[in-house]
Amino acid sequence: MATDRGLPAIPRGIDRSLTNYLQSLQTIVLRLSGMVRGSDESRAVRVSDGSVSTGTATASIGQGSVLTPHIADNAITSVKITDGAVTDTKIAPSAVTSRAIASGAVGTDSMAGKCVTADKIADGVLPTMITGTAVDGEEVHIHGQWLSQPGVILSSVSTVQAVTGAFGAIGLQEILAADGTGTGEWKFTAAGNFAWLAMGYSNEQ
Known part of the structure; x- marks a missing residue:
C-alpha cells in the first residue's frame, strides 16, 4: 500500500462508495494535521520551529520576532504576569518611584535595618x-x-x-x-x- 505524507494511500479496485468514504476520512485527517497545502489548518502552530500562528492566513510569529516597539503601551497587564515573575534583577535602579507604591504598601518588615537615614527624612517631619x-x-x-x-x-x-x-x-x-x-x-x-x-x-x- 502506497503512502501520501505518511498516511496509507487508498487501495485501488475497492467499491466506489467505500473509496469516497475513505477519501473523506483521509482529507479530514490531513486537515487536522495541517498537511493540506494552502488550507488555514496548515498554518497551525508548529512547536518544532518555535513559531506561533494565529490559525488564519494573516501571519505567524517567529521566535524573537516580537520586540519592545511591537508591544503597545499598557498592553501587558498584571493578569499577564505570573506571581513572583518580576524579581529584583529585573527592576532597574530608581525604577520604582514614591507614585508607583500604594499608600501603606511598605511595612516595617519590608524595610532593612537602618535603611532610613537622616538625609532621607523630609524637613519638618521629625521634631x-x-x-x-x-x-x-x-x-x-x-x-x-x-x-x-x-x-x-x-x-x-x-x-x-x-x-x-x-x-x-x-x-x-x-x-x-x-x-x-x-x-x-x-x-x-x-x-x-x-x-x-x-x-x-x-x-x-
Missing part, C-alpha cells in the same frame, strides 16, 4: 531639638527657621535673677523682618542663668 545656655538679661536667639513657635524648657538653673528671683525664658517671640513679616527665627530674654532646650518643627533637622 527639631536645640540646646543652649543663657545668662541673666541676655537676649537669646534660637537658631533655625521654625515652622511654628518652638517650645522652650529649662534643663537646669544655676542662678536666679538677682532682684526678683525669677528665672526662665521671658518674652518668647518671633523675630520680624523690616517689612513686619515673620522670619521663622525666635528669641527670648533670659531671667537668671540656666541651660535651655528648644523643641518644635523647623526646616533644619
Whole structure:
C-alpha cells in the first residue's frame, strides 16, 4: 500500500462508495494535521520551529520576532504576569518611584535595618531639638527657621535673677523682618542663668 505524507494511500479496485468514504476520512485527517497545502489548518502552530500562528492566513510569529516597539503601551497587564515573575534583577535602579507604591504598601518588615537615614527624612517631619545656655538679661536667639513657635524648657538653673528671683525664658517671640513679616527665627530674654532646650518643627533637622 502506497503512502501520501505518511498516511496509507487508498487501495485501488475497492467499491466506489467505500473509496469516497475513505477519501473523506483521509482529507479530514490531513486537515487536522495541517498537511493540506494552502488550507488555514496548515498554518497551525508548529512547536518544532518555535513559531506561533494565529490559525488564519494573516501571519505567524517567529521566535524573537516580537520586540519592545511591537508591544503597545499598557498592553501587558498584571493578569499577564505570573506571581513572583518580576524579581529584583529585573527592576532597574530608581525604577520604582514614591507614585508607583500604594499608600501603606511598605511595612516595617519590608524595610532593612537602618535603611532610613537622616538625609532621607523630609524637613519638618521629625521634631527639631536645640540646646543652649543663657545668662541673666541676655537676649537669646534660637537658631533655625521654625515652622511654628518652638517650645522652650529649662534643663537646669544655676542662678536666679538677682532682684526678683525669677528665672526662665521671658518674652518668647518671633523675630520680624523690616517689612513686619515673620522670619521663622525666635528669641527670648533670659531671667537668671540656666541651660535651655528648644523643641518644635523647623526646616533644619
